[in-house]
Amino acid sequence: MSTFFTIAVIALVFLIIFQIAKASEYVAVLKGEEKSRKENNKVNGFFMVSFLIMGLIGIYWCNELFYGKTLLAHDPASVQGERVDSMMRLTLVITGFVFIITQVALFWFAYRYQETDKRKPYFFPHNNTMEVIWTVIPAIALTVLVVIGLRNWFSFTGEAPSNALQVEVTGHQFGWTFRYAGNDNKFGKKYYKLIDASNSLGLQWKDSADLNIKDDPDSHDDIVLDATMYVIKDKPVKLLINSRDVVHDVGLTEFRMKQDAVPGTPTTLWFTPKFTTREMQEKLNNPNFEYEISCDQMCGNGHYSMRGVIKVVSQFEFDAWMAGQSPAYYGAYPDKDPSKKPLPAVAAADSSAKKVAMVSSKAK
Amino acid sequence: MSNEAVLHTNVEGAITHDEHHDEHHEHHHHETFITKYVFSQDHKMIAKQFLITGMVWAVLGGLMSVLFRLQLGYPDSHFPFLENILGKWWVQNGQITAQAYYALVTTHGTVLVFFVLTAGLSGTFANFLIPLQVGARDMASPFLNMLSYWFFFSASVVMLSSIFVETGPFSGGWTAYPPLSALKDASPGSGTGMDLWLIAMALFVVSSLLGGLNYIVTILNLRTKGMSMTRLPLTIWSLFFTAVLGVLSFPVLLSGFILLIFDRNFGTSFYLSDIYISGVGALPNEGGNAILFQHLFWFLGHPEVYIILLPAMGMVSEILSVNSRKPIFGYMAMVGSLFAIAILAFLVWAHHMFVTGLNPFLGSIFVLLTLLIAVPSAIKVFNWLTTLWRGNIRFTPAMMFAIGFVSLFISGGLTGIWLGNSALDIHLHDTMFIVAHFHIVMGVASMFGMFAGIYHWYPKMYGRYLNNTLGYIHFWITMVGAYLIFWPMHYEGLAGMPRRYYSYSAWESFKQFGGLNQFISTVAMIVFSVQILFLLNFFYSIWKGRKVTTQNPYGSNTLEWTAPIRPGHGNWPGEIPEVHRWAYDYAKDGREFIPQTTPVDPNEANH
Structure with missing residues (x-):
């Protein structure tokens, strides 16, 4: 019922506006076109300059309201992010300056030069000096921005430092799978046709004659995880990005980084986290804070729910966490899992590593 | 009715299309309803067909945006009545479903970009203005022109039908x-x-393509005597470059689509490789590259932005000059910058792909070329501002929208400098920042150009005026609304909020904008309803508007105002007028305006 009333009210408002507009046109015709045009002109000229003033106030107010909710309000969480933010601030100053000048000129001219009988418009078809000035000045400003931008771009997209922690990220509808190289620091080979319920990435765990695939021992110690990945504070991390189905995008808002996940075409990105998750929670005074991975490329009806989490921890915490992980291989082949033998947990991890290393050296 | 009498007393019957003594009409066939209104070959009628079809799509596309904004703004509210209207596939428990949300977003984008702002804007005004402003009786091939509309119409029918299929319309983004x-x-x-x-x-x-080829040929070959290229109004220049862009880039898009059709139906692997779909298993396709499609798509996709924007720029240049009562400043610079934009439009497509794993060196070239576009854009803005300077401005509704266009073009163009710089784009790519950017600079600004064009040339189209008061209401609410919707949206982008999200509630990083989203959605609804008001004005005025009584109501120089108030097929009874000067002799030598058809006085100053 309320819907019906809302629609009725809207229709009524329309009707009233329409009637007023019609009436005002009759009045205009009776008054004479010349006169009513001048009146309209005055009103709209005034509105133009009011719009300018209210608009500038509105921009200030909007900034007051929302600046604190943006990422610019706190320190970026990566070394790269600092450069993004400082570049963004410079760009804001330059474009903001041009914005104010041109908008003020536009609405002020509109107001100032509204039609009067007193003024003769000025015949001013061109002026080469002026045109050269406003070709050259933007060109110079843009050159500055391009130089800064490209320096950052090459630094962001350049090779990751050799000590970087490598993590493989694979997107799928609708979630993220992470892979660590394990103790041998080598990612084993994988092939997408091997993917099944126990092998979500298709790691090459055994010979497969019909696919012409050989067992890759490097893959036996690879650690595969869903939803949450761990990285180390102040240590560069390089993501090797894949997709299992459609194009996704690893969006790392807090780190100011982003890279598509393309099926069949691996991509990379790297960054250096500056604060642990816990430090950020304290900084932002938000105990629920997490570094979230958002999918930033339309990937299907569950796109909005494709969430991952990056835990940034200290080296010590990371090592302790890593020690508790067991290779995905043992999930598929529990009988080969050395930790199933009665041994203390930490020792088990160590010995399993040795065993895997031995196995892999034998295989070669 | 007395009111009607008031409106129409001044009608002079002197100059109407009823003058049958012209030679052109004599060998013209009798027109039936079908040949006049349906399968018309008259460019003016085809223009109106494009316009009205575009309007239908604009309403549908706009309505779609209202629906998905309803979800974004009021994620927790229930609208059971929508379920009754739209059905279970779209609305469940009074809430838009995720599949419906993505279908709406996708169709909204496709429809607005292609059907409204390409066909509705450039289709309308290229058809309407090119023959009238270059001094031609019609397009080079009226028949192809008619086909162009009917292909668009059938495209519309097919697109519309896709909304009703069982699995829903395409929902993977435009x-x-x-x-x-x-x-x-x-x-x-x-x-x-x-x-x-x-x-x-x-x-x-x-x-x-049919339309574009026709526009190019008409502009190059059918200009009237004396109408050299440098005497063309800027509208024609912009429509010319638009057509060139379309003819050179749309085939590339089609080739991309054909490969996609092969991949979909014939088992090829142009774009497909290494895919495992949950619940289905591994697909046989190997060796393709999904990024190839993006290159083919954006090779059209970026010029498409200018296909949308250039006609608006051209019309705005013309309208600003006419209503400032002074010449457009820097005509040659305006043509040159249009040319530069048209060339650069082909060389910047990969700036949509900075985060696809593009080679960084290649990326850097695209940064350079992208930011280079800001230079001709800046020239245009400064030239428009100088055109207003020391003018004698008449705020017709068309002029208001033209000024609004410039304002929006500045606002949206400047954020382009942020996004074109790849290092910043990494961060802002696919966030609400980019949604705000392209809606302002391409969507709303081009809409404003289109409105300006409609208000300005409506008297030429229908021989009647639109209601001015409604025009002013339309302008101010749309202008204020556009800024209220899209300005704060930049802040959402600066918080990293991704676009095309059905719901942000599960995200710790993005859920702080609930109130703002509600505000934006509410304003969007108000702005949408004001567009309905405009449509009422449009259709009401076709039959009931104040009649145009003078041939040249704005005191304009261009040729269309030398034609009869309601030009027949063939545009001019008798000879086509000859042109002696450029289109912008306003305020010259103390004369308010000098139409293009006026011979040059030997004593006249040289500009």
Whole structure:
């Protein structure tokens, strides 16, 4: 019922506006076109300059309201992010300056030069000096921005430092799978046709004659995880990005980084986290804070729910966490899992590593 | 009625299309309803067909945005009445479903970009203005021109029908990136919905090519005596470059679509490789590259932005000059910057792909070329500002929208400098920042250009005026609303909020904008309803508007105002007028305006 009333009210408002507009046109015709045009002109000229003033106030107010909710309000969480933010601030100053000048000129001219009988418009078809000035000045400003931008771009997209922690990220509808190289620091080979319920990435765990695939021992110690990945504070991390189905995008808002996940075409990105998750929670005074991975490329009806989490921890915490992980291989082949033998947990991890290393050296 | 009498007393019957003594009419066949209004070959009628079809799409596309904004603004509210109207596929428990949300977002984008702002804007005004402003009786090939409309119409029908198929319309975003768009198992919308989407788009490309070739040929070959290229109004220049852009880039899009059709239906692997779909298993396709489609798509996709924007720029230049009562400042610079934009439009497509794993060196070239576009854009803005300076401005509704266009073009153009710089784009790519950017600079600004054009040339189209008061209401609410919707949206982007999200409630980083989203959605609804008011004004005025009583109501120089108030097929009774000067002799030598048809006085100053 309320819907019906809302629609009725809207229709009524329309009707009233329409009637007023019609009436005002009759009045205009009776008054004479010349006169009513001048009146309209005055009103709209005034509105133009009011719009300018209210608009500038509105921009200030909007900034007051929302600046604190943006990422610019706190320190970026990566070394790269600092450069993004400082570049963004410079760009804001330059474009903001041009914005104010041109908008003020536009609405002020509109107001100032509204039609009067007193003024003769000025015949001013061109002026080469002026045109050269406003070709050259933007060109110079843009050159500055391009130089800064490209320096950052090459630094962001350049090779990751050799000590970087490598993590493989694979997107799928609708979630993220992470892979660590394990103790041998080598990612084993994988092939997408091997993917099944126990092998979500298709790691090459055994010979497969019909696919012409050989067992890759490097893959036996690879650690595969869903939803949450761990990285180390102040240590560069390089993501090797894949997709299992459609194009996704690893969006790392807090780190100011982003890279598509393309099926069949691996991509990379790297960054250096500056604060642990816990430090950020304290900084932002938000105990629920997490570094979230958002999918930033339309990937299907569950796109909005494709969430991952990056835990940034200290080296010590990371090592302790890593020690508790067991290779995905043992999930598929529990009988080969050395930790199933009665041994203390930490020792088990160590010995399993040795065993895997031995196995892999034998295989070669 | 006395009111009617008031409105129409001043009508002079002197100059109407009823003058039958002209030679052109004599050998013209008798027109039936079908040949005059349906399968018309008159460019003016075809223009109106494009316009009205575009309006229908604008209403549908706008309504779609209202629906998905309802979800974004009021994620916790229930609207049971929508369920009754739209059905369970779209609305469940009074809430828009995720599949419906993505279908709406996708269709909104496709429809607004192609059907409204390409066909509705450039289709309308290229058809209407080119013959009238260059001094031609019609297009070079009126028949192809008619076909162009009917291909667009059939594209519209197919696109519309895709909304009603069981698995829903295509819902993978208007850019239709494969593999999502190629695999019906990846998204239900990529089934029949995508088939129809592709057919509709292919028909649309045909329509656009037929139209574009016609526009180019007409502008190059059918200019009247004395109308050299440098005497053309800027509208024609902009429509010319628009047509060139379309003719050179739409075929590339079609080729991309054809490969996609092969991948979808014939088992090829142009875009597909290494894909495992949950619930289906591994696909046999290997060796393709999904990024190839993005290159083909954006090779059209970026020029498309200018296909949308250039006609608006041209019309705004003309309207600003006429209503400032002074010449456009820097005519040659305006033509040159249009040319520069048209060339650069082909060289910047990969700036949509900075985060696809593009080679960084290649990326750097695209940064350079992208930011280079800011230079001709800046020239245009400064020239428009100088055109207003020391003018004698008449605020007709068309002029208001033209000024609004410049304001929006500045606002949206400047954020382009942020996004064109790849290092910043990494951060802002696919966030609400980019949604704000392109809606302001391409969507709303071009809409403003279109409104300006409609208000300005309505008297020429229908021989009647639109209601001015409604025009002013329309302008101010739309102008204020556009800024209220899209300005704060930049802040959402600066918080990293991704676009095309059905719901942000599960995200710790993005859920702080609930109130703002509600505000934006509410304003969007108000702005949408004001557009309905404009449509009422439009259709009411076709039959009931104040009649145009003078041939040249704005005191304008261009040729269309030398034609009768309601020009017949053939535009001018008798001879086509001869042109002696450029289109912008306003305020020259103390004369208010000097039409292009006025011979140059030997004593006249040289500009």
